[in-house]
Amino acid sequence: xxxxxxxxxxxxxxxxxxxxxxxxxxxxxxxxxxxxxxxxxxxxxxxxxxxxxxxxxxxxxxxxxxxxxxxxxxxxxxxxxxxxxxxxxxxxxxxxxxxxxxxxxxxxxxxxxxx
Amino acid sequence: xxxxxxxxxxxxxxxxxxxxxxxxxxxxxxxxxxxxxxxxxxxxxxxxxxxxxxxxxxxxxxxxxxxxxxxxxxxxxxxxxxxxxxxxxxxxxxxxxxxxxxxxxxxxxxxxxx
Numbered sequence: 001x002x003x004x005x006x007x008x009x010x011x012x013x014x015x016x017x018x019x020x021x022x023x024x025x026x027x028x029x030x031x032x033x034x035x036x037x038x039x040x041x042x043x044x045x046x047x048x049x050x051x052x053x054x055x056x057x058x059x060x061x062x063x064x065x066x067x068x069x070x071x072x073x074x075x076x077x078x079x080x081x082x083x084x085x086x087x088x089x090x091x092x093x094x095x096x097x098x099x100x101x102x103x104x105x106x107x108x109x110x111x112x113x114x115x
Numbered sequence: 116x117x118x119x120x121x122x123x124x125x126x127x128x129x130x131x132x133x134x135x136x137x138x139x140x141x142x143x144x145x146x147x148x149x150x151x152x153x154x155x156x157x158x159x160x161x162x163x164x165x166x167x168x169x170x171x172x173x174x175x176x177x178x179x180x181x182x183x184x185x186x187x188x189x190x191x192x193x194x195x196x197x198x199x200x201x202x203x204x205x206x207x208x209x210x211x212x213x214x215x216x217x218x219x220x221x222x223x224x225x226x227x228x229x
Contacts, residue, residue, distance in 0.1 A: 034216075041224075043219045043220065043221045044206070044219045046216055049215070093160065102210045102212075104217065106159070108159040109159060111158070
């Protein structure tokens with residue numbers, strides 16, 4: 001089956017610093033990648049959708065200058081949390097699709113803790 | 116309005132009991148897809164099933180079964196003879212063909228006690 005990896009799996013950073021999370025499709029070309037955020041004991045909320053080579057489309061209420069998304073290749077998308085604050089602490093999950101959105105494959109997630 | 120409702124926040128059962136997780140969805144699209152995912156404590160989402168709106172057949176996979184009823188907009192998930200390893204949060208989700216994005220329910224935490 002299709003495999004999506006995320007790196008790092010856990011990261012702790014200090015308030016005010018930026019942190020980058022990578023999402024890779026290992027055995028397929030992902031024309032579209034999605035980034036989700038999950039607060040503790042809550043559901044997944046879509047943050048943005050990115051298509052290779054074009055700007056990401058952000059969901060309402062998600063600050064695009066705060067959460068920079070780059071989808072530079074068909075196998076890699078990155079999410080950079082800029083000037084992180086404790087309230088950005090969360091579980092971030094990416095997914096990748098090579099066709100329709102109903103064929104999304106999820107990564108294992110990255111737990112971000114901002115101290 | 117919530118597109119996917121999982122009214123059960125948390126369910127506790129004793130091992131070997133059967134348990135049904137409810138999912139009610141809302142959409143005006145005629146073409147859509149419904150999913151169930153399992154999220155163990157590790158956090159990784161485990162895909163369980165995908166159903167399209169034109170296939171109302173119930174499905175059984177081992178101890179798991181799904182009941183899709185368009186008349187009541189429900190897609191319920193039953194675990195037969197539950198095991199401790201079934202303890203996890205289960206999410207029901209919907210993708211509408213014309214809107215290109217997942218809508219997740221709020222999840223049901225299942226605790227299976229030995």
